[in-house]
Amino acid sequence: MTESHSKHILSIMVDNEPGVLARIVGLFSGRGYNIESLSVSEVDSDRFLSRVTVVTSGTKNIIDQIKAQVRKLIPVHNLIDITELKSFIGKELILMKLDIKQKSVLNIHKHIKNIGAKILFEDKTVIIIEFSGTPNEISGLIKKMKVYNIVELTRSGLVSMALGKDYIRR
Amino acid sequence: MMKKLSGARIVIEALIQENVKVIFGYPGGAVLPIYDELFKQNKIRHILVRHEQAAVHAAEGYARSTGKVGVVLVTSGPGATNTVTGLTDAMMDSVPVVCISGQVPTHMIGNDAFQEADIVGITRPCTKHNYLVKEISKLAESIHSAFHIAKNGRPGPVLVDIPKDIQTFETKYGGKKHTKSFAFYKPNTKPSLDTIVKFVNLLEKSKKPIFYVGGGVINSGSRASLYLKKLLKITGFPCTQTLMGLGATPTSDDQFIGMLGMHGTYEANLSMNKSDLMICIGARFDDRITGKVSGFSPKSKKVHLDIDASSFNKSVNVDLLIQGDLSKILEMTLKYIENKRISFSKEKISTWWIQINKWRAKNCLNYKNSRSIIKPQYALQRLDFLTNHLDPFITTEVGQHQMWAAQFLTFNKPKHWMTSGGLGTMGYGLPAAMGVQIAHPKDLVIDVAGEASILMNIQEMSTIKQYRLPVKIFILNNHYMGMVRQWQELLHGNRLSESYMDSLPDFVKLAESFGATGLRVSKPGEMDDLIKEMIKIKGPVICDVVVDPKENCFPMIPSGSTHDQMLLGPNDKLEGEISEEGMVLV
């Protein structure tokens, strides 16, 4: 039995009903598991299903225990551990507001274009950019943008999907 | 055409459909419409408790002694919050309970209305599931699924919170058959055959096997007990049971080597420690059982049979998991053994039995009896001797008396032993005994109590009086929170901080004030007469058995120690200090 901690991305299909997120989050906090990232949204409006993506870490035993406990929740239909599939992608979204009063706008535009981010809004004082990428890419972007004055930023939790044929059944 | 019914009426009709005969409850503003409907019918009997916690424990006693779902009805706010200890108790011990609570009307939820409490939020972690019914159209479905969830898979409590306006709205109700999608919850109950084959293989190979049996067997039903009994007979293997599992198979059986765990027998714990194959059936490797995990049965292969997949590898890693309903697993195992004509040689395990019998010969439950003062163990031995032929239902409170009851009483049938195992709730035994007595009006029901615990729900004497429940309360009165004192002696330099029970009531007079009989005994020679009289009396009795205030409960595995570091008696001293790690354990 290895005692090393590893990161796991859990994709959970749940009934989109009041309190369902509280059940999942409460389970994690009550049993002392950590949540490194969380995202949730309805994905099937006909059957009122939401998809929750939780990034957590722990030893194999702890991860197995987390999965077994989550599967026991009544509104949980299905859980897959994306990290255990052959290959997968995981993306986050970031919105960032830059103060551009002091800088040359032309340079900024070029920089943003090079990085592959999108400009959502712009006036004389600020620019808001949007970028999606892996958590590493996003962290890299934040570092690069530090040369500007970042007024505010917000990033989403991770969403993830297996490559190839694997998918989470509803 | 279906008639429209009020929500309150639907609640009652749905309970009738669920074959509910008794509910335990306490009224209040937010459930008055339901109480009104209760008044108008005569299929369901309502037992008015004196505290909502007691309603849940009574429902637990009812459920555990019958195998049916226990039902509770309480009002919003304080009525609902008073159930939290009971629900947590039912959660920890896997008892099927449905608790219906009233709630403030939907438009007032979130406004800090009078007697509003977010009971669904509060009980989320201590119920198997819960519902806040916000639409009348969801009411019937919620109630039926509550029953379905409570009793299927690993049983547990389910709460249904019903706002008062929902109770007065009307809708059509066509009965359970016409209620949609309440049975979507379908835990797997069927084990896979290949795990059964592997299991039998391990059984065949073992030279030092042990069956470690828990409450899951009792929850699975009488067939599970029957099959297990058969498997025990076929294999000839020794069997130990957890606190929750006592009575799963008869404890008078020769293959039964006593309860295991912190206050388990020497032979049971050492057999666990030295075994080469541990067969855990419906138990969960709880910390009271394992002691220090790193030293827990180091050489054995471990097989775990359970309905609940989250119990696997939780604290102890096992070699073979078999997930499913225990009665199915055991049935398939027996079938496989029969079909393959596998026989188990008693020869192979004969040295193991010789070893076990050596451990047995230590007579670890032995104690020094006295002629002048009643030893609690003696009181229980006499109680067992004089009542066993009546197959009594036993409930307990929590403390030394509970452990002694587990050690000294005989349990020959499942569902006859009700004790708070997982949560260790003082005040459980008396209301649980009420629930048992309601379910079994003619049987002998005894609450083995401590003088401290009994005071935690003593108000229920009033319920006992009202319904003329002939519950027998057998208080082992040692004037101490004995279990607390024992830990203080052992671990805190004998500084008996706040564990003496001063200003106790006169239990005889207390009994009389509730129209019950009070009996007191303080001499060993009078013990038998007291018990005989207690049995003879038709009504409720409180026996104040004045016992040695200093007696301690042995064997004991101090916290943080392993099974082979057991203390066998008052003269056994701890080897060195308890580790810091052990000191922080409860």
Ligand SMILES: Cc1ncc(C[n+]2csc(CCOP(=O)(O)OP(=O)(O)O)c2C)c(N)n1
């Ligand atoms: C509700 C609750 N509070 C506190 C405890 C901690 N506790 C465990 S045993 C015990 C003492 C019980 O005393 P008594 O009922 O007299 O039983 P004895 O040990 O003396 O047999 C206490 C306080 C508990 N288990 N439950």
Ligand SMILES: [Mg+2]
């Ligand atoms: Mg006491």
